[in-house]
Amino acid sequence: MKRLYRILVINPGSTSTKIAVFSDGEAIFSNSIKHSTDELSQFKRIIDQLNYRLQIIRKILDGNNVDLKKLDSVVGRGGLLRPIPGGTYAVNQKMLKDLNTAKRGEHASNLGGIIAHRLGKALGIPAFIVDPVVVDEMESLARISGHPTIERRSIFHALNQKAVARQAAFDLGKPYKKINLIVVHLGGGISVGCHINGRVVDVNNALDGDGPFGPERAGGLPSGQLAELCFSEKYSYEEIKKMLVGQGGIVAYLGTNDMKKIESRMKAGDAHARLIVGAMAYQVAKTVGSMAAVLKGHVDGIVLTGGLARDKEFVRLIRERISWIGRILIYPGEDEMLALAQGAMKALKNTKCVLEY
Amino acid sequence: MVRILIINPGSTSTKVAFFEDEKSVWEEKIQYSHDDLNHFSHVMDQYEMRLRDIESILDKKNLNIKSLSAVVGRGGPFRPLKSGTYEISEDVLQDIRDGNVQTEHISNIAVFLASHIAIQANIKAFFVDPVSVDEMEPVARISGIPEIQRKCLAHALNIRAVAHQASKELGKSIGELNFIAVHLGGGISICPICKGRIIDVNNANEEGPFSPERSGTLPVSSLAKLCYSGEKTYPEMKKRLVGNGGMAAYLGTNDSREVEQRIQQGDSQAKLVYQAMAYQIAKEIGAMSTVLNGKVDAILLTGGMAHSLILVGWIKKRVSFIAPIRIYPGEHEMEAMALGVLRVLRGKEKVRHYRRERT
Numbered sequence: 176m177k178r179l180y181r182i183l184v185i186n187p188g189s190t191s192t193k194i195a196v197f198s199d200g201e202a203i204f205s206n207s208i209k210h211s212t213d214e215l216s217q218f219k220r221i222i223d224q225l226n227y228r229l230q231i232i233r234k235i236l237d238g239n240n241v242d243l244k245k246l247d248s249v250v251g252r253g254g255l256l257r258p259i260p261g262g263t264y265a266v267n268q269k270m271l272k273d274l275n276t277a278k279r280g281e282h283a284s285n286l287g288g289i290i291a292h293r294l295g296k297a298l299g300i301p302a303f304i305v306d307p308v309v310v311d312e313m314e315s316l317a318r319i320s321g322h323p324t325i326e327r328r329s330i331f332h333a334l335n336q337k338a339v340a341r342q343a344a345f346d347l348g349k350p351y352k353k354i355n356l357i358v359v360h361l362g363g364g365i366s367v368g369c370h371i372n373g374r375v376v377d378v379n380n381a382l383d384g385d386g387p388f389g390p391e392r393a394g395g396l397p398s399g400q401l402a403e404l405c406f407s408e409k410y411s412y413e414e415i416k417k418m419l420v421g422q423g424g425i426v427a428y429l430g431t432n433d434m435k436k437i438e439s440r441m442k443a444g445d446a447h448a449r450l451i452v453g454a455m456a457y458q459v460a461k462t463v464g465s466m467a468a469v470l471k472g473h474v475d476g477i478v479l480t481g482g483l484a485r486d487k488e489f490v491r492l493i494r495e496r497i498s499w500i501g502r503i504l505i506y507p508g509e510d511e512m513l514a515l516a517q518g519a520m521k522a523l524k525n526t527k528c529v530l531e532y
Numbered sequence: 533m534v535r536i537l538i539i540n541p542g543s544t545s546t547k548v549a550f551f552e553d554e555k556s557v558w559e560e561k562i563q564y565s566h567d568d569l570n571h572f573s574h575v576m577d578q579y580e581m582r583l584r585d586i587e588s589i590l591d592k593k594n595l596n597i598k599s600l601s602a603v604v605g606r607g608g609p610f611r612p613l614k615s616g617t618y619e620i621s622e623d624v625l626q627d628i629r630d631g632n633v634q635t636e637h638i639s640n641i642a643v644f645l646a647s648h649i650a651i652q653a654n655i656k657a658f659f660v661d662p663v664s665v666d667e668m669e670p671v672a673r674i675s676g677i678p679e680i681q682r683k684c685l686a687h688a689l690n691i692r693a694v695a696h697q698a699s700k701e702l703g704k705s706i707g708e709l710n711f712i713a714v715h716l717g718g719g720i721s722i723c724p725i726c727k728g729r730i731i732d733v734n735n736a737n738e739e740g741p742f743s744p745e746r747s748g749t750l751p752v753s754s755l756a757k758l759c760y761s762g763e764k765t766y767p768e769m770k771k772r773l774v775g776n777g778g779m780a781a782y783l784g785t786n787d788s789r790e791v792e793q794r795i796q797q798g799d800s801q802a803k804l805v806y807q808a809m810a811y812q813i814a815k816e817i818g819a820m821s822t823v824l825n826g827k828v829d830a831i832l833l834t835g836g837m838a839h840s841l842i843l844v845g846w847i848k849k850r851v852s853f854i855a856p857i858r859i860y861p862g863e864h865e866m867e868a869m870a871l872g873v874l875r876v877l878r879g880k881e882k883v884r885h886y887r888r889e890r891t
Contacts (some may be wrong), residue, residue: 319808321742322772322781325754380717384752388676397738398750399773406757406766415756423677454674461819468818469811472853499826 180523181245183294184515185232186252186284190215196241197516205512206235211523221281222274222289229290249295250519253307255279258329261310261337261375262530263522266302267291270532278311278361303529306334307516310375317469327385331366331378332481338456338514339480339506340370346504347476354475357466357501359493361483362509363432365389365418365459369466379462382457387458390432390483393423395456402408409441425451434486441488456492463493467500475499481509535599538866539645540606541638544569546582548589551870559866560589575638580822583645592887598651602871602877605646606663608639610685615665615692616884617872620647620657624886629831632888634664658882658883661688661870667729672823686723686733687715687835693868694834694860695725696875702829702857709829712820712855714813714847716837716864718745719774722816724823732823734816737774739814744786744837748778748812779805788837810846817847821854828855835863865889 179199186193190212195205218224236243253264254274264270266288272278274285288304295302309318310333320327336358343349343358352373360366365379365388379386379395388394398418403454418427426432428451429440440448467474477497483489484507494503522529533552540547544566549559562585564826572578590597610624610633618714626631628640643659650657664686666772675682691713699706706728715721719736720743734740734748742748750773759769772781778788782805785796794802821828831851835842838861875881 290609315804316808316811318743319782319805319812320750320754321747321812322750322777324772325753326759356580380751383754384872385749388674393676393752394659395739395749396675396677396680396752397682397735398547398747398752398755399738399770400683401673401755401757402766402769402773403751404679404757406769412756412760415760416753418677418679419752419756428674450670452549453671455824457671457674458823464818464820465815467821467853468814468850471850494821496825500822 180247180291180520182251182516182519182523183243183246183318184519185249185287185290185294186511187283187290188517189230189283192232192513194232194235195512195516196246196518197513198363199520200513200517202512202516204239206239208232208235218438220268221277221283221285225286225289228286229293231294232290232294243342244297244301244481246298247297247523248519249299250303250305250494250515251289251290251291252284252334253304254285254288255282256307256532257311257374258309258311259307259532260312260530261333261527263303263305264532265522266295266304266529267532270304277528283356284308301522303519305520306337308333310337313378314375314376328380328383329375329378330380330382331368331375332381332509333375334511334514335509336366336368336370337445338510338517339478341517342506343476343478343504355470355473356476356478357463357470357474358480359459359460359463360509361389361481361489363390364392364396367459367462367480371470377466381422386462386516388455389422390425390428390434391421391423393419393427409498425455426427434483434489438488439487443465452489453492456489457496459493460496463497463500472500477501477503477505479503480506482507484508534601534874534877536870537595537597537600537649537743538605539603539649540869541582541641541642541645542864543638543726546586547654547866548631548837549594549866549870550595551866554867554871554874556867556870558593560593562586562589575636576641578638579641579644582641584751586645586649596805597649600655602655602873603646603650603653603657603871605642605644605657606639606660606865606869607659607664607689608642609637610640610662610886611636611889612662612666613662613664613886614667614884615661616689617658617660617881618884618886620650620659621886623888624659624686627886627888639663646855652725653859658873658876660869661692663688665692665730667731668733669731672732683732683735683738684730685735685737686721686730687719688730689865689868690834690863691715691721691723691730693871694832695728695858696871698830698832698858699774710824710827711822711830711832712817712828713832713834714817715832715863716835716843717743720746720748720813720835721742722813722820724820726824729738732820740816742778742809744779744788745775745777747773763843779809788840788843792840792842806843807846810843811850814847814850818850818855831855831857832860833857834860836861838862
């Protein structure tokens with residue numbers, strides 16, 4: 176009989192810690208712990224929250240009678256590490272050092288690897304992290320921007336992009352390592368990744384701003400006009416940063432980032448809302464087209480994922496511009512917990528695919 | 533036989549040509565030194581000097597203007613206009629006098645020069661596909677923040693001329709075909725042309741691939757950080773984006789032939805940057821192919837760098853899945869203007885009329 180693997184998943188966010196237990200692909204337990212700003216404000220650094228979060232996690236597991244002895248491994252959300260190829264990594268001392276010292280920056284997800292290590296060590300089972308946000312498989316060609324003082328960087332929704340890409344490859348009957356995919360993550364920011372034989376060789380940086388605008392982000396902008404705005408003395412640096420990330424895109428044009436509200440405005444005949452959503456779809460399609468050129472047109476599938484992939488009208492607008500490029504697959508939403516569990520499961524089934532940091 | 537005089541004033545020269553039908557009979561260039569132009573505070577003030585020099589060329593060439601069928605002047609950065617060949621009227625002249633143009637530019641005096649000669653000869657004067665051709669769809673004007681609107685500025689004259697040429701070769705009218713036109717010059721313009729209309733373009737000064745002298749699209753957060761770093765003044769930053777950006781910034785030269793020589797000598801940095809330019813050009817072509825929903829009859833490569841076999845080869849291998857590629861190297865502005873006039877004089881295309889906007 177096939178052995179079922181049982182995995183504990185730890186996903187620390189800025190104001191919550193999500194935990195789940197998976198038995199193979201099924202979540203048999205899950206819980207989302209909210210942390211109030213009051214509680215968190217007593218800690219100066221992210222690492223200072225370690226014991227506080229660990230205690231709550233232990234209490235929740237205990238209170239829900241989760242049998243820790245049956246676990247095969249613990250997996251945590253990967254943090255800000257040095258740029259690394261995607262995959263499942265065993266938590267090791269080097270990684271712990273970088274996470275403990277926040278060498279690459281402070282981020283709640285830094286705790287993921289550390290907590291997984293603590294719990295794993297106590298139980299005598301392996302601890303992993305999977306596809307952290309720093310995944311970087313970009314080709315050197317794609318790193319050139321247009322000016323040597325600025326380099327294009329690989330920062331994107333790696334965990335979800337990789338998880339749906341593997342799923343799509345499976346559904347198309349090909350190994351992920353032998354398939355060309357364009358994956359479009361439609362969230363608060365939008366990333367369009369070009370996956371060649373298991374590597375994301377190019378992707379627009381949804382945070383630093385190239386590619387399409389999203390519900391809250393400006394995406395790429397005309398560079399001369401942006402410089403003019405920066406030097407106009409009308410805006411502080413902080414204000415400009417907000418215009419680019421957080422208060423840009425849909426929310427800047429329409430005053431809300433709630434796509435459901437915008438849908439009903441469109442239905443009620445709001446032409447401006449229709450124009451702006453149309454423009455977002457237009458820019459998503461253009462970015463997909465640009466990635467198709469990276470793949471020289473050899474596209475096995477275009478995968479739409481993230482929350483906005485549920486929006487039928489928006490998906491229709493994208494689809495009519497790109498369906499000639501390749502087959503379109505839709506995996507709405509984003510399941511980080513499942514993605515982490517799958518990464519750990521892969522590692523348990525085949526220790527050869529565990530990467531070393 | 534149609535006899536056309538063509539006037540093309542640039543920032544430091546005026547080119548004059550005489551065509552009989554499609555054939556260039558002669559072309560002359562009047563060069564101006566920095567000293568010649570220095571004392572003019574407005575470009576419009578150069579009118580008398582430029583006119584005098586054109587007239588002396590006509591004398592030298594023994595060209596009687598009464599024998600001409602039409603005069604055509606280079607179109608300037610007027611207000612946004614539809615593409616096509618326009619008859620020069622008092623409306624456009626008055627708009628330029630009133631400053632109803634996008635920027636002051638030497639090409640704005642071309643229509644005055646053409647008009648002056650046409651009146652004397654009692655013939656019509658035209659301008660063809662000015663740089664302000666703007667047929668962008670509303671959806672393409674949205675940038676990502678309301679403070680910035682995407683603008684339509686393209687190498688329209690050359691791009692449309694090449695689209696007409698390709699249509700002719702394909703045995704159809706421009707109104708039946710879709711193209712992606714790629715102008716490979718000091719700046720790079722890439723536009724989807726939907727049945728003759730330029731419906732989107734990476735504004736070569738602002739977006740799209742980097743080029744020999746321009747940075748193109750840059751990651752916005754990094755760019756904003758640089759703007760606020762206090763290290764650079766605004767004029768310095770502008771120079772970095774247009775003029776000293778792109779290939780010039782990476783490799784210290786804007787001369788693609790020099791870069792190709794360096795590549796042949798084994799300069800790997802030169803190769804990486806040159807390849808990256810081709811890569812970004814291909815990506816922009818891919819982007820524009822979705823604007824046309826993939827219905828593309830041909831991709832047209834033009835401009836000086838379309839002479840480069842390696843650059844064209846690199847672009848081709850990435851985008852030939854979209855449509856067949858046709859190559860029209862160089863830029864033939866004088867011919868493009870002559871052909872634009874011929875089309876309307878022969879009734880193949882309707883002449884457009886510039887009308888002042890009523891306020």
